[in-house]
Amino acid sequence: MRPIFAALTLVILASPALAQEPGNLWEVTTSMEGGGMTMPGRTQQVCAPVNAEGPEAMASEDNRCQMTDVRRSPGRFSYKVQCPDGSGTGEMTYQGNDSYTQVTTMTMDGTTMKMSTKGKRIGSCDASKVKKQIAGMQAQAAAGMAQACGSTVEQLLPGQLAGLDCDPKYRKQLCDRFGTRDGYRLVASRQPMGEPIMDSGTLPEVAKYCGVQAEQVRERLCSDANRAEDLDFIGAQCPALAQPIAQSECAGRGFTTPPADKYRDFCSNYARGMMDGGAGDAAANHATPAAPDAKPSADDVLKEGAKRLKGLFGR
Secondary structure (H helix, E strand, C coil): CHHHHHHHHHHHHCCHHHHCCCEEEEEEEEEEEECCEEEEEEEEEEEEECCCCCHHHHCCCCCCCEEEEEEEECCEEEEEEEECCEEEEEEEEECCCCEEEEEEEEEECCEEEEEEEEEEEEEEECHHHHHHHHHHHHHHHHHHHHHHHHHHHHHCCHHHHHHCCCCHHHHHHHHHHHCCHHHHHHHHCCCCCCCCCCCCCCHHHHHHHHCCCHHHHHHHHHHHHHHHCCHHHHHHHCHHHHHHHHHHHCCCCCCCCCCCHHHHHHHHHHHHHHHCCCCHHHHHHHCCCCCHHHCCCHHHHHHHHHHHHHHHHCC
């Protein structure tokens, strides 16, 4: 409820006309109720141009919510508010030149809220200073949002990206990153063991968000990795390519005849993957899960690992 309150407060309290001079200083108290909750009144001071009145004088430069269809009659204004995740209506009434009341009703995310505002003029102010303050706060907010959106792209978490209401460009950046070897491997490492976790950024979630088939992305990246001789990616995600390399460069090797330096890490990781039950991470990610009652014992795992290593590195 607090983010909604903050969004509505921006719509009602800030002013694009604050650059004008001179200004009237208003003391504004705003409270909200909705969703079975009531938030106590919050008081702050707002500077508006001396000749300004009505909701437009208190409207925000914040482009997330727009005020439309403003209608005026003597001492009274009605208007509509449109936000990305909701809409509403409002009414503002002046009592002479020194006070007003305002009520805005919004429905956002399925919850209806009512915000009540009372304002009284308490003096004069320099509107240009207020505009500078608002510009500074907006710049800080924009920088913070950009940092949060960029971090979410880097971590490949589409659920969080949607929750932040980021610019559409960040969705493209996230999906572009998913289409890289580094991005794909990060996502592939998050395969869930049981029920999906919200915002866990697993392979099915990210692929669905980006509107692609994960297997097609993997095949393309495996082809790229093969051309680039990216043995780390091949060993982790491309079992069909990893197996012949292992047979050629790793099989039959021992301490006296180790693999070439180029393949040493690959062979070590490949052998470790075989001990874990498959050739690298990809085998674990793409293998069909065994039935619960068919889980091998620790003894069986050790014996199978020893058997595979024996065949891989020689007797």
